[in-house]
Amino acid sequence: MIEWSQTQIKAFRKTLLDWYDAHGRDLPWRRDHDPYHVWISEIMLQQTQVQTVIPYYERFMATFPTVEALAEADEAVLMKAWEGLGYYSRARNLQRAAKQLVEDYHGVWPQTVDGLKALSGIGPYTAGAIASIAFDQPVPAVDGNAFRVFARLLKIDADIAQPKTRQLFEQVISRIIDPQRPGDFNQAIMDLGSSYMTAKQPDSANSPVKAFNQAYLDGVEERYPVKAKKPRPVKQYFYGLVIQHDQQFLMQQRPSNGLLANFWTFPLVAQEEALKLSETPELVTPEEQLQLVEQLVQQSYGLTVHVVPMGGRPVTHTFTHRQWHVTLLNATLDKDADLSYFPGKWLSRDELAQIALPKLQEKLFNRIDSITKA
Numbered sequence: 420m421i422e423w424s425q426t427q428i429k430a431f432r433k434t435l436l437d438w439y440d441a442h443g444r445d446l447p448w449r450r451d452h453d454p455y456h457v458w459i460s461e462i463m464l465q466q467t468q469v470q471t472v473i474p475y476y477e478r479f480m481a482t483f484p485t486v487e488a489l490a491e492a493d494e495a496v497l498m499k500a501w502e503g504l505g506y507y508s509r510a511r512n513l514q515r516a517a518k519q520l521v522e523d524y525h526g527v528w529p530q531t532v533d534g535l536k537a538l539s540g541i542g543p544y545t546a547g548a549i550a551s552i553a554f555d556q557p558v559p560a561v562d563g564n565a566f567r568v569f570a571r572l573l574k575i576d577a578d579i580a581q582p583k584t585r586q587l588f589e590q591v592i593s594r595i596i597d598p599q600r601p602g603d604f605n606q607a608i609m610d611l612g613s614s615y616m617t618a619k620q621p622d623s624a625n626s627p628v629k630a631f632n633q634a635y636l637d638g639v640e641e642r643y644p645v646k647a648k649k650p651r652p653v654k655q656y657f658y659g660l661v662i663q664h665d666q667q668f669l670m671q672q673r674p675s676n677g678l679l680a681n682f683w684t685f686p687l688v689a690q691e692e693a694l695k696l697s698e699t700p701e702l703v704t705p706e707e708q709l710q711l712v713e714q715l716v717q718q719s720y721g722l723t724v725h726v727v728p729m730g731g732r733p734v735t736h737t738f739t740h741r742q743w744h745v746t747l748l749n750a751t752l753d754k755d756a757d758l759s760y761f762p763g764k765w766l767s768r769d770e771l772a773q774i775a776l777p778k779l780q781e782k783l784f785n786r787i788d789s790i791t792k793a
Contacts, residue, residue, distance in 0.1 A: 557596055564611070727749050
C-alpha cells in the first residue's frame with residue numbers, strides 16, 4: 420500500500436469534490452440530509468442497483484413518510500411495499516429499528532457511528548453513511564465502491580473478503596476524508612465507484628482522479644481489489660406441491676425463522692427429509708421418492724396426498740449461501756382432508772396478489788404458467 424502526503428490528500432479532496440459538485444448523481448434521497456431518507460435508501464441499495472431502487476424508494480416514502488409511520492406499520496403492508504427487493508430481513512430490521520427510535524430514543528436519532536450501530540440492522544457501512552451525510556461526522560462509509568476505489572488508488576493488497584480488512588480501509592480513508600464535507604466525500608466515492616471505477620471495464624483513462632489512481636498508472640488495475648473467491652452455495656433439493664381447489668391454491672406459511680420466514684409458498688418438502696424415511700436412501704428410485712413425499716406429508720400434517728410430476732426442469736433460486744432446486748408436483752388432496760395441523764390455507768391468485776411473495780414463489784408461479792401454456 421502506498422501512502423499520500425498531506426499535499427496529495429488535499430489535492431485529491433479538491434479534485435474529487437469539484438467533480439462531484441459538477442457531475443454528482445441527482446437522486447431523490449440526496450435532496451436533503453434527513454437521516455430517515457439516508458437510512459432507507461442505504462438499506463435498499465444493499466444488493467440492489469440504484470435505478471431499481473428509485474421507484475421503490477419513492478413508493479416506500481409515500482407509504483411510510485416518517486419513522487413513526489414505519490414503526491406503526493402492519494407487517495403485511497411493509498412486506499408488500501418491500502416486495503421485489505428481496506432479502507426481506509432488511510425490511511423487518513427497518514421496522515425493528517424504527518420502533519427502537521420511537522420507543523427508546525423518543526424519535527431523536529443518535530449521531531455517532533457507535534450510536535447508530537445500536538439500532539437493529541445498521542452495520543458499520545450504513546452507520547458511517549448516516550453519520551457523515553446526515554450529521555457531518557468525518558467518518559468513512561466503506562462499501563464495495565469504497566473498497567474498490569481506494570484499493571486501486573493506493574494499491575492496497577489486503578483481501579477485502581476478510582472481515583479485519585474493513586478496519587484497515589476505515590483507518591486509511593479516515594485520513595483522507597474531507598472533514599468539512601464528509602457526506603459529499605463519501606457519496607462522491609460511491610459515484611466514482613459506479614462510473615469510472617467500476618468492477619469490470621473501468622474507464623480510468625477519463626476518470627477525474629486518474630492522476631491519483633496508482634494501480635491504473637502502474638498498469639495493474641485489474642488486480643484490485645484483492646478478493647478471495649466465495650465458496651459456492653450449498654445445493655438443497657425440494658418438491659413443491661401444487662394443490663388446487665376451486666381456483667385456489669393450498670399455500671403454506673413458512674416458519675417464523677430461517678429462510679423465507681413467515682412468507683407464503685407452495686408446501687415445500689425437502690428431498691433429504693423424505694429420503695430419511697427409507698432404510699436404503701441411496702437405492703430409492705424417482706418413483707419411490709414420490710411415495711416417500713406422500714408419506715412425509717401424511718406424517719407431518721395428517722394429510723393424504725397423491726402426487727405426480729408436473730414436468731419441466733426444477734426451479735432454481737440462489738440465496739447467499741444456499742441454492743434451492745424445487746421440482747413441482749401436481750398434488751391431489753383427499754376431499755375430506757383435515758387442515759387443522761397444516762400451517763397454511765387456501766388462497767386465490769387475487770388474494771396472493773395482495774400479499775408479499777418471495778421471489779422463489781414468483782418463479783414457481785411463472786413455471787406453472789409456462790407449463791400450462793406449453
